[in-house]
Amino acid sequence: VPSVNVGAIWPPEGTQELDPWGLPLGNTLLLLFSGVTVTAAHAWILQDKTSAFSGALALTVILGTVFLLCQAYEYKYGVKFSWRENVYGSIFFLTTGFHGMHVTVGTLFLIFCLGRQFVAASTKKTSDVLNCGFTSQQHLGFEAAAWYWHFVDVVWLFLYLSIYWWGHE
Numbered sequence: 001v002p003s004v005n006v007g008a009i010w011p012p013e014g015t016q017e018l019d020p021w022g023l024p025l026g027n028t029l030l031l032l033f034s035g036v037t038v039t040a041a042h043a044w045i046l047q048d049k050t051s052a053f054s055g056a057l058a059l060t061v062i063l064g065t066v067f068l069l070c071q072a073y074e075y076k077y078g079v080k081f082s083w084r085e086n087v088y089g090s091i092f093f094l095t096t097g098f099h100g101m102h103v104t105v106g107t108l109f110l111i112f113c114l115g116r117q118f119v120a121a122s123t124k125k126t127s128d129v130l131n132c133g134f135t136s137q138q139h140l141g142f143e144a145a146a147w148y149w150h151f152v153d154v155v156w157l158f159l160y161l162s163i164y165w166w167g168h169e
Contacts, residue, residue, distance in 0.1 A: 010166060011088040016080040018092075020164035023078060027070050028160050031103075034063035035153045038110070038146045048136045050117065057114050057142075060149070064107035071100050095159055099152070106152050109145035116141070 011017060018024065041056035075093075083093040113134070120133025134142050 012086050015086060015088045017168055018079065018164050020160070020168050023070055023074050024160060024164040027067055027074075028156065030063050030067045030070070031153050031156050034060045034067070035150055037063065038149050042139075042143065042146050045134050045139050045142065046136050050121065050133065053134070054114065054117050054121070057110060057117070061107055061110050061114060064103055064110065064149075068100060068103055068107070071096065071103075092163055095163060099155055099159055102152050102155070106145065106149045109148060113142045113145050 037056045037060040041053050041060065044050075044052040044056060079092070081089045081092075083089045117133050
């Protein structure tokens with residue numbers, strides 16, 4: 001429950017509310033769909049369908065990048081308050097910025113996995129040393145990145161509800 005110090009309402013009185021049904025909802029749908037694509041990539045690598053795996057992984061990377069670009073757009077043009085104004089601004093920029101950093105790290109993990117897969121596909125049968133791709137039996141690096149990506153998705157759902165949706169009239 002918001003304290004009396006912030007007017008017992010959330011966001012605090014005088015703070016411009018963010019429309020949860022615009023860009024934030026679009027970003028939420030982007031991340032939810034990226035969770036579907038990374039899960040599909042996992043299912044395809046378990047079946048040794050490496051081209052489908054690479055396609056789903058590339059789509060996940062694209063969705064993560066678009067999410068970050070939309071977040072940057074929102075920071076630049078959608079938010080009419082600063083982190084210095086009140087506790088809401090501080091919490092908004094801290095949590096969404098920290099989440100954006102984690103999306104960046106997760107996207108880099110997935111790019112690294114995709115790069116490994118492309119190197120393995122381009123060097124197939126030429127060198128066992130460079131065979132660094134994923135198979136149905138060996139894909140722990142990708143699985144760790146996928147778990148991390150799902151964690152980022154779940155955290156965003158919490159942020160969407162608590163930052164954008166809660167308190168919106």
